Amino acid sequence: MLLRLATSNIKNRIRDYIVLLTGLVMSSAIFYMFANLATNQQLIKSNLNFQYASQVFIFGTILLMIITFVYVMYANTFLLNMRQHDYGLFMMLGAKRSRVGALMVLETLIVGIGATIIGILFGILITGSLSGFLFDRLGLEIQHFNPLYPKAVAITFVLFALLFVIASFMNLQSLVRTPVLQLLKQSDSVDKFKFSRVRLIIQGIAGIILVGLGYWSLASIKTLQLMAIPIALITIVLGSYFIFKSSILLVITWIKKTNWASKKLNGFTLSQIMFRVHDYTRILTITSLLFALALGAITVGAGFHREIPMIANSQSSFTLSINNPTAAQKDSIKKLSGATSYTYQQKLDHKNVYYNQAELDTKPFKEPVPSSDFKKPTKFKNASSKELMENTPPDFAFLAGTPKPANIKIVPDKAFKSAKGTNQVVELVTVKDIPSNYKALTKLTDEQNKRYPSAVDNSGAGAFRSYQFVSSVFGGLEFIGYFLGIAFLAMLASCLMFKILSGTAQDQIRYNLLLKIGTRRSLLKRSINRELLVLFVIPGVLGIIDVLFGLQMFKPLMIDPYYNISILVGIFVIMYLGYYFLTSWLYKLIVLPEK
């Protein structure tokens, strides 16, 4: 009977439950995605040559746990509000409090654990497809990565189950304390939002100081070392919270006094925003942090993505060398995008490799100029025959394609022609963009390795070999950056979307009334658009500022963490706006009555 009561209600309020479940599923799925990386010690150790990597992941996990906790509490309040009228009714009809309490715990656990299980499955699915997509696009191979990682499944499940047990006991507590009559009356209590200006100003100043402190600690990560991260974590969380609570309310109070505020629905929109900012402080703080994390992670990912080919290209003037290319290989070289190539004649005897001096004069071999300023792109200079013979650059030495290093002899045209040995050519291929040709280049390299095995395993001439090597060192960071960036963005959007959509029951009454007293629909829509836009923009702006400072942390690791930052922010903002439009569309769909 208890179970039937619990399930029958779900049918009646399917729309609310869909919102609730989607929110919970998303949050557990994303937590799983994160846990999959964070709990995989092998993955972290083998892919992240970064001394604080596992600590960073521990802090990340703690932060995500806090966020998840707040999120689950929101969801729980939403669930309780949805059900409390029925609970009151059951009690009025004579059900014992303990019985109703048991029903409530049961419901919370069914919804929560059900959502967690679906969420984990969903998480495994997106982890698989997202990582597949990223590996494919980025041309990476990551060791020890597995979308289905049992340890992460267990941790996610235990954490969420625990959270829902806590939540259901909190519900029980509030049920025991609330009188039946109050349960029956739908809660239309709106938080009073009278506030003392002095207190707001103090909070605002405290917020700015705290955030400033956080930024300072990130910027001075070199001196503070590992302590910078927890300091920044605490101060930025608290600081953003205070800033939301105070400065925005003060600004809106000020705008409300202007003439603009008395036009059409402007006053109403402002009041709505004020009310929401007050009500949403926690979620907005979380959103801004997630925004920062997501953007930061993607920026770092993109930074490494850009730096890996840069480092690789600085090692060698060409991408790949192939000895005696076959017709099929020549064909696939033609198909490479942005590729140029030239060939050298070679003659091999058992000890030496001969080059034609004339050929090297017309097509000089280029070697990198050593430079102390590693931020500038590497310059290349023409290597003289003397240098090539006496001080052979490693990539030139590998051109022979012999298992043992051969002596290099550069001789005049006549001597070259008369030299004894097998004729051979080497084709030096250069592509503009390695990642976009990754697959074809890998294939060519593998073939070359098979036909002309070199003395050292899997090493040879050209930037692509360096690329493969650097990728194995930094690729993990790059992958994690992108992966977490996308995960955090999804979490942030679903957090904000969930909070906004879960409040629709009350908002619906408001918009209905405004329609009744003669507000045009177009005006109402505009008011809603603006209101939600502000709710999205505020954490976005704070998040971007967070990132700009947070990137300081990567200065020791990257050449220039701020490179191309405006483009990345731009792309991110576009994705974020996509979520805004989706939320606003869904919100209007729910809130505005049909014509």
Next chain:
Amino acid sequence: MSEQPIISVSGLRKTYGGRSEKQYEALKGIDFDVQPGEFVGIMGASGSGKTTLLNMLATLDQPTSGTVKINGSDVTKLHGNKIADFRANEIGFIFQDFNLLETLTAFENIALPLSLQGVRKNQIKTTVYQIAAVLSISNLLDKYPTELSGGQKQRVAAARGIVHNPSLLLGDEPTGALDSKSARELLELLTQINQERDISVLLVTHDPFSASFCNRILFIKDGVIGQEIKRNDRSRNEFYQEILEQLGTFEQ
């Protein structure tokens, strides 16, 4: 001024339910007029069709057939923005559950219809203060609805209903959620508004006490108007007695 009726309803029918569903006729042909400056009550039991009728008058619902003219224009022909503008300019509402916006202060709630019409800020201020003085709520203007009592809320709602000087004020059981003292005060206020500001008032109620403040009462039963009584020069108390008698026989 020509004595054009403020409300003119003729042959009004409303059927709920589509062709394939079970049909239910809520209004079965209603005709009546309300003259400018009248204070009219519509009485009827639950399910008599009085709320349906009010929704038609308020342009919140479309009739199946028949016309509703308010101030000479046929409101059943209006669509979209025109309906919104018509409501914003011509009609004021008072609801049983106040329907104040809890995110706005009393002042902002009252000012809303004027803001919607694009009235200037200073003009809004003076008008709201005037109305507030008339309804003796001047000291409540800075408060939020959650800080007000039921009676105070309904006065703020009444102020919002008349602040834009509509030609018609519609009340849907406005005393339904009030205690008897607040109810009496509100009804006296409505009488005052009706007489001093020359706004026609139409009240839907099932409470004989509320109805006794009207000049004329229409009794509605099962979707038709069954009876009509007028107060004329009688005292409110006498009228109240007649309403009670009418109700006794009418509802049999």
